[in-house]
Amino acid sequence: MATGSRLESNKQIVLDFYQAAFNDKDFDAALRLVGQSYRQHNPLIADGPGGLRVRLDHLKDAFPALKVQVRRLIAEDDHVVAHVHAVRVPGQRGTAIIDIFKLENGKLVEHWDVLQEIPEDALNQNGMF
Known part of the structure; x- marks a missing residue:
């Protein structure tokens, strides 16, 4: 069982990754937070830091104004779950x-994700965040 300080540290690592990778587009800083054994569960991204870099480079080229806002983080044991609002085009x-990340020794080592476009019209007024 992870201690409170470990959980907070893991959450900060995930926040730092989002800031570096998506908002600052400082891929070298982002990849310093990724372990060499990085496993990817998104079928559009290859395993390892190299596969992640290819995806981040693609996003930077295709959506140079992309910004993300982390709305909430939930940490348990060696996993951090992030609820994120990403806007590719202002x-x-x-x-x-x-996003679900697994961390080991202060590095992101595994990733899963589920994405849903925010619709123009919703059948409720609750919002997605």
Whole structure:
């Protein structure tokens, strides 16, 4: 069982990764937070830091104004779950994302995600965040 300080540290590592990778587009800083054994469960991204770098490079080229906002983080044991609002093009509604990261020794070593575009019209007024 992870201690409270370990859980907070893991959450900060995930926050630092988002900031570096998506908002600052400082891929070298982002990849310093990724372990060499990085396993990817998104079928569009290859395993390892190299596969992640290819994906981040693609996002930077295709969506240079991409910004993400982490709305909440939940940590348990060696996993951190992030509820994220990503906007690829300013003015668009964006995408609601759930990312799950596994961490070992202060590094991201495994990743899962689920993405859902934010619709123009919703059948309720609850919002996605």
